[in-house]
Structures are given as C-alpha cells and as structure tokens.
Amino acid sequence: MTGDTPSTQELLDEIHRLNAELDKPPSYQDMNAEGEYSIWVYVRRFESWNAAIEAAGYDPRPARDAYTRSELIAEIKRVAEQCGRKPTTNDMTEYGAVSQSTYLNTFESWNAALEAAGFEPRTNGQQIGHATLCLELQRLADSVDGRPTTTEMQQQGPYSPGTYIANFGSWEAALKAAGLATE
Structure with a gap:
C-alpha cells in the first residue's frame, strides 16, 4: 500500500484477490470480514460499493428491491440444499x-425469512x-472434537x-458453564 491511502489500483486489486479467493465478486460483508481495506475507503473513492465492483469489471448484486419475496425464499431453499441444513446468515453471505x-x-428479520421459507426460526436466546x-x-464440542x-x-x-x-455474558463464560473452559 502506498502511504496511508491506497491507490485506486490497490483497491481494485483487493477486489480481484477476494474474487479469486471466494470464487465470486466479494460482497461488502466479505470485504469487511476478509479484505485489507474498509468498505468505506471504497465508498469514498467510488461513491458506492456497487460502483467499486463495476470498476473492477464485475457485475454488482442487483438492488434490494430487484427480488420478489418468492425469489428470496427460493434462494434460502437453494442455499439450504447446498449446505444440507437450515442456512444461517453466514451461509447466505x-x-x-x-x-x-x-x-x-x-x-x-432473518427468523421471519426462515419461517417464510418453511424452516423453524432460530430460538430467541432469552427463552432457552x-x-x-x-x-x-457439549454436543458441539464432541462433534468438533474440542x-x-x-x-x-x-x-x-x-x-x-x-x-x-x-445468556452467560460472554462466549468464554458459556464454555465455562458447560465445563469446556481452559484450565
């Protein structure tokens, strides 16, 4: 990176790197999670994330209102079939x-989308x-062997x-309550 502000080419190269890594043009969530630069650097330089994707030579995702409820439900079901289970928001990304x-x-809400697609929503933690x-x-610990x-x-x-x-105040506190804390 040149100085504190990346060049336009460096920004585009990062989009290309993530595209190669993810085998798809990165979403703004992908860039925030795995990219070298903040999404806001792209918005300042290109005026929008979609404009940055277009500048890199990829087709941006369609606008939010470009999908019907039926199409969104079908996409949830498609991802569920690909994953072999009820999809999470991470799966959708x-x-x-x-x-x-x-x-x-x-x-x-994501739960409302799951329900519309015929899946049981994730349970509200306050009721569990x-x-x-x-x-x-403990079941998951056995499944992942640790x-x-x-x-x-x-x-x-x-x-x-x-x-x-x-429910527990932190992930570590939950692990401790389940007898999975490190000694």
Missing part, C-alpha cells in the same frame, strides 16, 4: 446471491434455559453465538 440486508428489508444451552455446547468456536456454533449449532453471550 458465503453461498447466496442476495445480501443479508435484502432479507432484512423484505422480511424484517442454561442447561439446554450447555448441553448443546472446544467449539463461535464460528462453529454459528455454522453447526441450533443457537447463535449471540444467544450464549446474552
């Missing part, structure tokens, strides 16, 4: 063709007992990591 914000704008949460952590990470819970568990944090 990784395998889906539509951004999370489109689902939130159309359905108001600590014993149930601990048992699920202390589960928040990513593993997000990808493989029935509850989000946020449910554990809301």
Whole structure:
C-alpha cells in the first residue's frame, strides 16, 4: 500500500484477490470480514460499493428491491440444499446471491425469512434455559472434537453465538458453564 491511502489500483486489486479467493465478486460483508481495506475507503473513492465492483469489471448484486419475496425464499431453499441444513446468515453471505440486508428489508428479520421459507426460526436466546444451552455446547464440542468456536456454533449449532453471550455474558463464560473452559 502506498502511504496511508491506497491507490485506486490497490483497491481494485483487493477486489480481484477476494474474487479469486471466494470464487465470486466479494460482497461488502466479505470485504469487511476478509479484505485489507474498509468498505468505506471504497465508498469514498467510488461513491458506492456497487460502483467499486463495476470498476473492477464485475457485475454488482442487483438492488434490494430487484427480488420478489418468492425469489428470496427460493434462494434460502437453494442455499439450504447446498449446505444440507437450515442456512444461517453466514451461509447466505458465503453461498447466496442476495445480501443479508435484502432479507432484512423484505422480511424484517432473518427468523421471519426462515419461517417464510418453511424452516423453524432460530430460538430467541432469552427463552432457552442454561442447561439446554450447555448441553448443546457439549454436543458441539464432541462433534468438533474440542472446544467449539463461535464460528462453529454459528455454522453447526441450533443457537447463535449471540444467544450464549446474552445468556452467560460472554462466549468464554458459556464454555465455562458447560465445563469446556481452559484450565
């Protein structure tokens, strides 16, 4: 990177790098999670994320209102089939063709989108007992052969990591309550 501000070419090269790594043009979530530069650097330089994607030679994702509810539901089902389970928002970012914000704008919540697609929504953590949460952590620990990470819970568990944090105060406290804390 040249100085504190990357050049236009450096920004475009980073989009190309992520495209090669992800095998798709990166979403703004991909750039925020895995990119070298903040999404806001792109917005300042190109005026929008889609304009940056176009400048790199890729087709941007369609506008949020370009999808009907039926098309969004079909996309959830397609990703579920690809993943072999009820998809998470992370699955939709990784395998889906539509951004999370489109689902939130159309359905108001991810759970509402899941319900519309015929899946059971993720359970609100405030209604789940600590014993149930601990048992699920222990089951996941057996499945991954060690202390589960928040990513593993997000990808493989029935509850989000946020449910554990809301109930126990932190992921580490949840692991400790389940008998999985490091000594």
